[in-house]
Ligand code: SF4
């Protein structure tokens with residue numbers, strides 16, 4: 001298959017994938033307390049459906065989606081709701097958010113699952129609803145509610161190609177590769193479900209070219225399935241080739257325009273872990289209560305890929321990996337390039353958590369003393385989105401958010417390539433993250449004030465309309481009264497008119 005390349009990127013990052021992937025995926029035990037931040041997906045936080053003291057079962061919905069861009073959350077074991085309060089959660093801001101805690105009862109009882117042996121018996125709308133109700137979001141780290149991405153039914157997208165993202169371009173992370181090695185049958189069935197839902201003609205499953213064993217295994221699985229619409233392709237290991245837009249460009253040569261989504265050019269791109277979750281929801285009736293996560297780095301004794309319940313404290317995952325080593329220096333959610341530091345190991349695993357990196361001093365990408373920008377242009381030459389990081393830096397630093405937005409700040413995928421390339425050691429991504437969050441807050445505020453203004457104007461118009469209607473009604477009533485003949489009046493008139501005539 002012909003491949004294309006995207007501009008920029010970093011070709012030679014040390015992989016460290018084998019640290020965690022040689023052993024099979026291990027199941028982490030159910031912890032004594034599970035914690036569910038209500039903000040663990042893009043969009044509105046979920047709304048709690050339970051109260052403290054209530055008993056819940058595994059798979060029971062404990063928080064519902066709040067609006068279109070949101071996702072429900074389910075209990076990942078049985079137990080009692082022990083707390084609903086603000087708690088720390090994995091987020092670059094380091095802030096806390098409303099969270100539900102469950103004291104588990106050790107029974108792990110679950111709600112009845114509704115399986116479907118043949119997904120073709122279900123309508124597309126039923127399939128979309130299953131994905132929505134299962135609380136599935138992008139498990140590659142983006143955490144965007146998946147049902148929106150695959151709801152071809154409600155849009156006019158004309159999807160022709162489905163891309164399955166198995167290219168884990170960040171060093172250290174190997175959970176998707178392990179999933180493809182151990183659960184390829186389920187992933188293949190998940191691809192068939194998505195092809196059916198989207199009406200796409202072909203599916204391309206992309207993995208990096210160093211994953212030779214995975215390629216051989218997938219090739220065999222696909223030939224057993226005998227589905228010629230699905231193709232497995234190896235792509236060059238260039239960071240960040242697993243970025244959605246970069247992967248699409250590598251495989252199809254097409255660029256997703258700024259401000260557009262892949263569906264606008266007839267493509268849907270989904271992470272392989274998400275495909276697995278969709279297959280489990282449709283075929284087995286299992287909602288999203290666990291995920292595979294890589295726990296790795298020189299700071300952990302035995303790096304592993306673990307299947308862990310959503311809500312498990314990270315400290316318990318570290319215990320399963322035989323604890324910290326002497327070199328443990330920093331806890332990072334995600335990989336070394338796009339991850340962010342965690343302030344505590346009591347923070348829980350969420351749907352978006354694909355990796356916990358316990359980094360040693362050597363593994364931490366530390367910023368040396370930042371020097372002034374020398375306008376060398378190195379940052380622009382590695383940017384995979386063709387941005388001008390140097391300009392973005394100036395505008396972000398001076399809070400000129402409108403100018404930063406005009407240089408497409410919101411297109412920055414925070415890949416960190418410019419950080420690595422900058423000879424002045426400027427922490428560019430930190431500036432971009434901050435400016436993006438400010439810009440989004442500004443846009444949100446404007447949206448809210450626009451909504452409030454529209455509501456106010458609609459209310460004023462309604463009041464004026466009601467007043468006019470009332471005035472019109474009263475005018476009509478008066479007019480009707482005037483024109484209505486009244487007997488007494490007639491008699492009086494007659495009397496009044498007859499008297500003078502008799503006088504005359
Ligand atoms: S790489 Fe660093 S020093 Fe060079 S232009 Fe970009 S920000 Fe400035």
Ligand code: SF4
Nearest residue numbers: 383412413415416418
């Ligand atoms: S972090 Fe943003 S600006 Fe820097 S290289 Fe990546 S996409 Fe470009």
